[in-house]
Amino acid sequence: MRTIKLLATLQQIDLDLDADRRKFAENKEAMAPPEALRKLLAEVKAAEAQVTRWRKERKAREEAVAAQQARIKEEETRLYSGRIKDPREQVALQQHVESLKRHLETLEERALEAMMELEQSQETLATLQQAFEAQKAAWVSQREALEKEQEAIVAHARALKAKRETVAKQLPASDLNRYEALRKKLGGLAVAKLNGRSCGGCGASLPTSVVQQVHAGEMVKCPICGRLLDPS
Ligand SMILES: [Zn+2]
DSSP: OOOHHHHHHHHHHHHHHHHHHHHHHHHHHHOOOHHHHHHHHHHHHHHHHHHHHHHHHHHHHHHHHHHHHHHHHHEEEHHTSSSOOOOHHHHHHHHHHHHHHHHHHHHHHHHHHHHHHHHHHHHHHHHHHHHHHHHHHHHHHHHHHHHHHHHHHHHHHHHHHHHHHHHTTTOHHHHHHHHHHHHTTTTTEEEEEEEETTETTEEEEEOHHHHHHTTTTTTOBEEEEEEETEOO
Protein backbone atom coordinates (compact mmCIF):
# COMPACT_ATOMS: atom_id res chain seq x y z
CA MET A 1 0.00 0.00 0.00
CA ARG A 2 1.23 3.48 -0.77
CA THR A 3 2.50 5.48 2.19
CA ILE A 4 -0.16 8.17 1.81
CA LYS A 5 -2.91 5.52 1.92
CA LEU A 6 -1.41 4.05 5.09
CA LEU A 7 -1.13 7.50 6.64
CA ALA A 8 -4.74 8.26 5.68
CA THR A 9 -5.81 5.01 7.36
CA LEU A 10 -3.79 5.93 10.44
CA GLN A 11 -5.38 9.37 10.44
CA GLN A 12 -8.88 7.88 10.38
CA ILE A 13 -8.01 5.54 13.27
CA ASP A 14 -6.60 8.44 15.27
CA LEU A 15 -9.69 10.55 14.60
CA ASP A 16 -11.85 7.66 15.81
CA LEU A 17 -9.67 7.29 18.91
CA ASP A 18 -9.95 11.02 19.57
CA ALA A 19 -13.74 10.72 19.32
CA ASP A 20 -13.70 7.78 21.76
CA ARG A 21 -11.61 9.77 24.23
CA ARG A 22 -13.91 12.77 23.98
CA LYS A 23 -17.02 10.67 24.46
CA PHE A 24 -15.45 8.81 27.40
CA ALA A 25 -14.59 12.08 29.16
CA GLU A 26 -18.04 13.48 28.43
CA ASN A 27 -19.75 10.38 29.85
CA LYS A 28 -17.55 10.44 32.92
CA GLU A 29 -18.69 13.96 33.64
CA ALA A 30 -22.33 13.02 33.07
CA MET A 31 -21.98 10.16 35.57
CA ALA A 32 -21.36 12.48 38.52
CA PRO A 33 -24.41 13.14 40.71
CA PRO A 34 -26.33 16.08 39.22
CA GLU A 35 -26.39 19.37 41.11
CA ALA A 36 -30.18 19.09 41.62
CA LEU A 37 -29.74 15.74 43.36
CA ARG A 38 -27.04 17.09 45.67
CA LYS A 39 -29.24 20.07 46.49
CA LEU A 40 -32.19 17.81 47.23
CA LEU A 41 -30.06 15.67 49.54
CA ALA A 42 -29.05 18.79 51.47
CA GLU A 43 -32.74 19.69 51.80
CA VAL A 44 -33.53 16.18 53.09
CA LYS A 45 -30.78 16.53 55.71
CA ALA A 46 -32.12 19.93 56.78
CA ALA A 47 -35.65 18.51 57.02
CA GLU A 48 -34.37 15.60 59.12
CA ALA A 49 -32.75 18.10 61.49
CA GLN A 50 -36.08 19.93 61.77
CA VAL A 51 -37.92 16.70 62.62
CA THR A 52 -35.33 15.90 65.31
CA ARG A 53 -35.61 19.41 66.68
CA TRP A 54 -39.40 19.35 66.91
CA ARG A 55 -39.45 15.85 68.35
CA LYS A 56 -37.20 17.02 71.20
CA GLU A 57 -39.21 20.19 71.58
CA ARG A 58 -42.50 18.28 71.78
CA LYS A 59 -41.06 15.94 74.44
CA ALA A 60 -39.77 18.87 76.51
CA ARG A 61 -43.06 20.75 76.25
CA GLU A 62 -45.10 17.67 77.14
CA GLU A 63 -42.87 17.13 80.14
CA ALA A 64 -43.45 20.74 81.17
CA VAL A 65 -47.22 20.13 80.96
CA ALA A 66 -46.93 16.97 83.07
CA ALA A 67 -44.79 18.77 85.67
CA GLN A 68 -47.28 21.62 85.85
CA GLN A 69 -50.17 19.16 86.26
CA ALA A 70 -48.29 17.45 89.09
CA ARG A 71 -47.71 20.79 90.80
CA ILE A 72 -51.40 21.70 90.51
CA LYS A 73 -52.41 18.33 91.90
CA GLU A 74 -50.04 18.75 94.79
CA GLU A 75 -51.31 22.24 95.62
CA GLU A 76 -54.94 21.19 95.29
CA THR A 77 -54.33 18.25 97.62
CA ARG A 78 -52.90 20.71 100.12
CA LEU A 79 -55.83 23.12 99.58
CA TYR A 80 -58.50 20.48 100.16
CA SER A 81 -56.65 18.59 102.89
CA GLY A 82 -58.35 20.64 105.59
CA ARG A 83 -54.99 21.37 107.15
CA ILE A 84 -55.08 25.03 106.18
CA LYS A 85 -57.28 26.77 108.68
CA ASP A 86 -56.48 30.42 107.96
CA PRO A 87 -59.07 31.71 105.40
CA ARG A 88 -56.60 34.26 104.05
CA GLU A 89 -54.08 31.54 103.50
CA GLN A 90 -56.80 29.45 101.85
CA VAL A 91 -57.71 32.26 99.44
CA ALA A 92 -54.05 32.87 98.61
CA LEU A 93 -53.53 29.18 97.86
CA GLN A 94 -56.71 29.08 95.76
CA GLN A 95 -55.41 32.02 93.72
CA HIS A 96 -52.07 30.36 93.38
CA VAL A 97 -53.73 27.19 92.03
CA GLU A 98 -55.71 29.29 89.56
CA SER A 99 -52.59 31.03 88.33
CA LEU A 100 -50.89 27.64 87.97
CA LYS A 101 -53.85 26.47 85.88
CA ARG A 102 -53.70 29.54 83.66
CA HIS A 103 -50.05 28.87 83.02
CA LEU A 104 -50.90 25.21 82.34
CA GLU A 105 -53.11 26.37 79.47
CA THR A 106 -50.20 28.24 77.95
CA LEU A 107 -47.97 25.20 78.38
CA GLU A 108 -50.59 22.97 76.75
CA GLU A 109 -50.90 25.35 73.82
CA ARG A 110 -47.14 25.28 73.39
CA ALA A 111 -47.10 21.47 73.51
CA LEU A 112 -49.85 21.34 70.89
CA GLU A 113 -47.93 23.78 68.73
CA ALA A 114 -44.83 21.57 68.93
CA MET A 115 -46.91 18.54 67.97
CA MET A 116 -48.27 20.34 64.90
CA GLU A 117 -44.82 21.59 63.94
CA LEU A 118 -43.50 18.05 64.26
CA GLU A 119 -46.24 16.69 62.01
CA GLN A 120 -45.61 19.44 59.48
CA SER A 121 -41.85 18.80 59.46
CA GLN A 122 -42.45 15.05 59.08
CA GLU A 123 -44.68 15.69 56.06
CA THR A 124 -42.07 17.98 54.51
CA LEU A 125 -39.39 15.36 55.10
CA ALA A 126 -41.49 12.60 53.54
CA THR A 127 -42.17 14.72 50.44
CA LEU A 128 -38.49 15.59 50.05
CA GLN A 129 -37.40 11.99 50.60
CA GLN A 130 -39.81 10.81 47.93
CA ALA A 131 -38.52 13.39 45.44
CA PHE A 132 -34.93 12.51 46.33
CA GLU A 133 -35.48 8.77 45.89
CA ALA A 134 -37.17 9.29 42.51
CA GLN A 135 -34.38 11.54 41.24
CA LYS A 136 -31.74 9.22 42.61
CA ALA A 137 -33.30 6.22 40.86
CA ALA A 138 -33.36 8.15 37.57
CA TRP A 139 -29.71 9.11 38.00
CA VAL A 140 -28.66 5.55 38.93
CA SER A 141 -30.30 4.07 35.84
CA GLN A 142 -28.75 6.79 33.68
CA ARG A 143 -25.37 6.07 35.24
CA GLU A 144 -25.74 2.36 34.61
CA ALA A 145 -26.47 3.03 30.94
CA LEU A 146 -23.41 5.28 30.77
CA GLU A 147 -21.25 2.64 32.45
CA LYS A 148 -22.23 0.16 29.74
CA GLU A 149 -21.45 2.78 27.11
CA GLN A 150 -18.04 3.37 28.71
CA GLU A 151 -17.25 -0.34 28.53
CA ALA A 152 -18.17 -0.37 24.85
CA ILE A 153 -15.98 2.68 24.20
CA VAL A 154 -13.03 1.05 25.97
CA ALA A 155 -13.44 -2.13 23.89
CA HIS A 156 -13.79 -0.08 20.69
CA ALA A 157 -10.66 1.94 21.50
CA ARG A 158 -8.73 -1.23 22.31
CA ALA A 159 -9.59 -2.67 18.88
CA LEU A 160 -8.62 0.61 17.21
CA LYS A 161 -5.26 0.63 18.98
CA ALA A 162 -4.52 -2.90 17.78
CA LYS A 163 -5.44 -1.88 14.24
CA ARG A 164 -3.30 1.23 14.57
CA GLU A 165 -0.29 -0.84 15.59
CA THR A 166 -0.67 -3.03 12.51
CA VAL A 167 -0.84 0.01 10.22
CA ALA A 168 1.99 1.86 11.97
CA LYS A 169 4.27 -1.17 11.61
CA GLN A 170 3.99 -0.93 7.83
CA LEU A 171 5.18 2.68 7.77
CA PRO A 172 8.79 3.84 7.66
CA ALA A 173 9.77 5.53 10.92
CA SER A 174 10.48 8.84 9.16
CA ASP A 175 6.94 9.02 7.71
CA LEU A 176 5.41 8.02 11.01
CA ASN A 177 7.38 10.74 12.82
CA ARG A 178 6.41 13.28 10.20
CA TYR A 179 2.77 12.32 10.61
CA GLU A 180 2.90 12.53 14.41
CA ALA A 181 4.59 15.94 14.29
CA LEU A 182 2.02 17.28 11.82
CA ARG A 183 -0.85 15.91 13.88
CA LYS A 184 0.48 17.59 16.98
CA LYS A 185 0.97 20.89 15.17
CA LEU A 186 -2.29 20.91 13.19
CA GLY A 187 -4.95 20.16 15.80
CA GLY A 188 -5.00 16.38 15.32
CA LEU A 189 -5.42 16.42 11.55
CA ALA A 190 -2.21 15.60 9.66
CA VAL A 191 -3.78 14.04 6.57
CA ALA A 192 -6.58 15.84 4.75
CA LYS A 193 -8.80 14.40 2.05
CA LEU A 194 -8.78 16.00 -1.33
CA ASN A 195 -12.28 17.30 -2.06
CA GLY A 196 -12.33 17.74 -5.81
CA ARG A 197 -9.76 20.49 -6.17
CA SER A 198 -9.71 21.72 -2.62
CA CYS A 199 -8.01 20.72 0.62
CA GLY A 200 -10.35 18.94 3.04
CA GLY A 201 -8.35 20.34 5.94
CA CYS A 202 -8.42 24.08 5.30
CA GLY A 203 -10.73 24.37 2.28
CA ALA A 204 -8.14 26.11 0.13
CA SER A 205 -8.43 25.69 -3.63
CA LEU A 206 -5.33 23.85 -4.87
CA PRO A 207 -3.25 24.46 -8.01
CA THR A 208 -3.76 21.89 -10.80
CA SER A 209 -0.17 20.68 -10.47
CA VAL A 210 -0.72 19.83 -6.80
CA VAL A 211 -4.00 18.02 -7.56
CA GLN A 212 -2.26 15.98 -10.25
CA GLN A 213 0.58 15.03 -7.92
CA VAL A 214 -1.90 13.92 -5.27
CA HIS A 215 -3.73 11.74 -7.76
CA ALA A 216 -0.42 10.27 -8.88
CA GLY A 217 0.00 8.98 -5.32
CA GLU A 218 2.78 11.32 -4.36
CA MET A 219 3.22 12.66 -0.83
CA VAL A 220 2.09 16.26 -1.29
CA LYS A 221 1.37 18.88 1.31
CA CYS A 222 -1.36 21.47 1.03
CA PRO A 223 0.56 24.70 0.31
CA ILE A 224 -1.78 26.60 2.66
CA CYS A 225 -2.22 24.49 5.79
CA GLY A 226 0.66 22.07 5.38
CA ARG A 227 -1.41 18.89 5.71
CA LEU A 228 -0.63 15.81 3.64
CA LEU A 229 -3.22 15.31 0.94
CA ASP A 230 -5.11 12.03 0.56
CA PRO A 231 -6.51 11.44 -2.96
CA SER A 232 -9.44 9.21 -1.88
ZN1 LIG B 1 -5.05 22.79 3.47
